[in-house]
Amino acid sequence: MGIHDLGYRVFKGQIGGRLDRIWAIFIQDFTFRFKQPATIALIVLNYVIALMPMIVLTYFVRIIDFSFYYSWSFIWIVIYTAVIGSPIISNDMKNNAVILYFSRPLTKEDYFIGKFLTLFVLISFVTFVPALIYSTIILGTATESMKETINITQVVITLNVVGLLIAMVFSAITILISSMTKRYLYAGVGIFTVLFFSDIMGIILREIISKNMGLISIWDNLYIIADDWGGFNAWTDFSWSVSLAIIFAITLLSLAGAWRIIRRIEVI
């Protein structure tokens, strides 16, 4: 780097537009959180505990089975989401940084989109990216006999789309809960409770009342979509379209709730 006069000078550069500002929020938040040791540790843990056994199973035992992957990865994805997502809005409110955000030429929509995008990409690292890695391995190692029993292309597309769906619905729930409190710890507990206990409740009600009650579980709905699209047998009579509608409804309601809160943030 050359010698640079640090004296204050008149700015003669170009001013970027709205997309540049949304991108700035995304890049800053993403790199900031991605550098946190907890983030890296949880991503590695997810890959080691959920992805590695799947790779071993496919490569050595020649089995492709969704249920194993989704069962093992679930708890890590939930913990990871609660840890990285809880401070995303709550910390800005607690530190009163919102006053600086909105003293810039930045709308609340821009802020909301930037934060959602950050969460979506961060959560994709434990949903979509492992799916992508696993897909590549399936495509590279699938034998002729495997191709005869299952539709590899269908499996690969399903894995990746469901990975994106998980990231979408989890991001929406996370942004809602994080915007509800100024304490990230409360937000973290809230996110974990909603994601984890909806699954537990689904399992219990499925066993006690009816198997269709399992649809209250966010995770089980994703499971149904994956099984249906991937050509495996699902545990419910409902088709994937009902589960997909539930997932979209939860996403939209969560986003609407979060937007309502963010829109009402008073700069004080």
Next chain:
Amino acid sequence: MALILGDLMQVSTTNLTKSYGEIQALKNVSVSISGNATGLLGPNGAGKSTFLKLLLGLIPPTTGNASVLGYSSRTQALSIRQNIGYMPESECFIPNMTGITFLTYFGRLSGLSARDAIQRAHEALYYVNIIDERYRKISTYSTGMKQKLKLAQALTHDPALIFLDEPTTGLDPFGRNEMLDLLKKLVNDLDKHIIFSSHILHDIETICEDVVILNEGEMIKQGTLNELMYVHNPDIVVRIRGDHNSYVNTLKSAKLNFIVRQNDISIKNTPGAMESILQAAVSTGVQLRHLEFGSSSLEDLFVDIIQSNQKNNERIPKS
């Protein structure tokens, strides 16, 4: 890109009112501001911060209108914020960030490219004299450094007009002088225009040429500091050579209010006072060596204005 303000009307408001339920934080404020350095003066709770936030479009007015640099705060708030720097009163940092990251980030949110933002961040930190601490986390900064960082973030995008909300809050005397020097340099050397809100009269007196005085949400005076001081009838200070006692007795018999301070006599500037002073000099044969309008401090002026405003409000019967 830099906007040159010149004589452009920086701020203009018409009947600006902000209510929170039954509480009126700001009541029908109509002002026009075009000076280089304007002080927004008032006691705590006078509505200064609310006024600045209304100008920035951060909160919507209940009634009335405000325009900043020709942009309406209701409909063109983003254009206002693009051209304004704002230093808020409250602490508003992201504690785990370093100073340089913080400034670069908020530079980017002002629309600067990554390259420009980091360069401007360095320049602004250098300007406020915390360049050596730029790689430290903000949570480790002292109060003085945090205030400087807040000022620096208001400068990153090189705005022509800067709103400063209580910039000397929490600073020790040394830090306060340092901050005031920086603000003076901003106005005098960098040709920035500032609107400086404070309840500390000395700070306003040091920096500003124009003053807007707010009290209980109302604008009660506006003008240049000199005008306000003059209108506010400063004392007439005289120094004489000759028979001091007989001159003082003559002033007494003319029923003037005065105080003798060593060689100077400070006389209340009531109607006809000047004539009586001169006649007393003629009749007692003393020589008037010095005569000037004394400078009552802004503090005197402020206290008098606030008190007379409160008396007026008490006289108005509540409906």
